[in-house]
Amino acid sequence: xxxxxxxxxxxxxxxxxxxxxxxxxxxxxxxxxxxxxxxxxxxxxxxxxxxxxxxxxxxxxxxxxxxxxxxxxxxxxxxxxxxxxxxxxxxxxxxxxxxxxxxxxxxxxx
Amino acid sequence: xxxxxxxxxxxxxxxxxxxxxxxxxxxxxxxxxxxxxxxxxxxxxxxxxxxxxxxxxxxxxxxxxxxxxxxxxxxxxxxxxxxxxxxxxxxxxxxxxxxxxxxxxxxxxxxxxxxx
Numbered sequence: 001x002x003x004x005x006x007x008x009x010x011x012x013x014x015x016x017x018x019x020x021x022x023x024x025x026x027x028x029x030x031x032x033x034x035x036x037x038x039x040x041x042x043x044x045x046x047x048x049x050x051x052x053x054x055x056x057x058x059x060x061x062x063x064x065x066x067x068x069x070x071x072x073x074x075x076x077x078x079x080x081x082x083x084x085x086x087x088x089x090x091x092x093x094x095x096x097x098x099x100x101x102x103x104x105x106x107x108x109x110x
Numbered sequence: 111x112x113x114x115x116x117x118x119x120x121x122x123x124x125x126x127x128x129x130x131x132x133x134x135x136x137x138x139x140x141x142x143x144x145x146x147x148x149x150x151x152x153x154x155x156x157x158x159x160x161x162x163x164x165x166x167x168x169x170x171x172x173x174x175x176x177x178x179x180x181x182x183x184x185x186x187x188x189x190x191x192x193x194x195x196x197x198x199x200x201x202x203x204x205x206x207x208x209x210x211x212x213x214x215x216x217x218x219x220x221x222x223x224x225x226x
Contacts, residue, residue, distance in 0.1 A: 034214065043203060043217040044154065089153060096142055096161075096207075098215065102153045 006101030023090035032093040116218030133204030139184035140206035
């Protein structure tokens with residue numbers, strides 16, 4: 001089955017700096033890769049996603065890149081703000097099945 | 111659009127009793143619903159996938175007789191934790207998807223279950 005790894009597990013950055021979180025997946029048939037932001041005690045919120053026929057997608061300060069050959073995808077947050085502090089999860093989907101990465105706790109220091 | 115509700119948001123029950131959690135898609139038809147379990151500071155662990163009108167598909171290690179899932183309509187799925195024990199205490203989150211081609215899944219707010 002699919003296995004998703006995520007690094008780093010924790011990340012601290014200064015406000016205004018960029019943050020990068022990387023994920024790898026094992027199943028080459030996976031074709032949809034969402035990123036979720038989860039604040040403490042709340043539901044995961046989709047922040048950006050990318051499909052396997054696209055290499056890069058950007059939405060304001062957030063971008064995702066996908067390398068299908070290497071089976072890895074990354075989340076890039078620029079000009080970080082304190083409200084970006086949360087746990088971020090990547091996921092890979094094949095058919096109906098979603099597999100989540102273990103998460104990255106991002107702290108943006110003012 | 112794409113709002114998913116979950117009820118109750120928090121429940122405390124005694125060991126040995128059963129608890130039912132409801133997951134509703136409020137403004138779209140959810141062909142597929144997912145049930146996850148999340149322990150503190152950990153990732154989402156998929157428990158089962160359910161398609162409307164058919165039996166749920168459980169992940170390895172999840173007891174289908176203990177975690178009963180019903181997806182009777184395109185807007186409602188229920189998870190019943192039967193004969194709950196303290197180790198079942200967790201955050202249970204459902205999500206809903208319009209279908210295989212839509213990709214995106216929409217999460218409910220979660221239910222915190224505490225078994226005493």
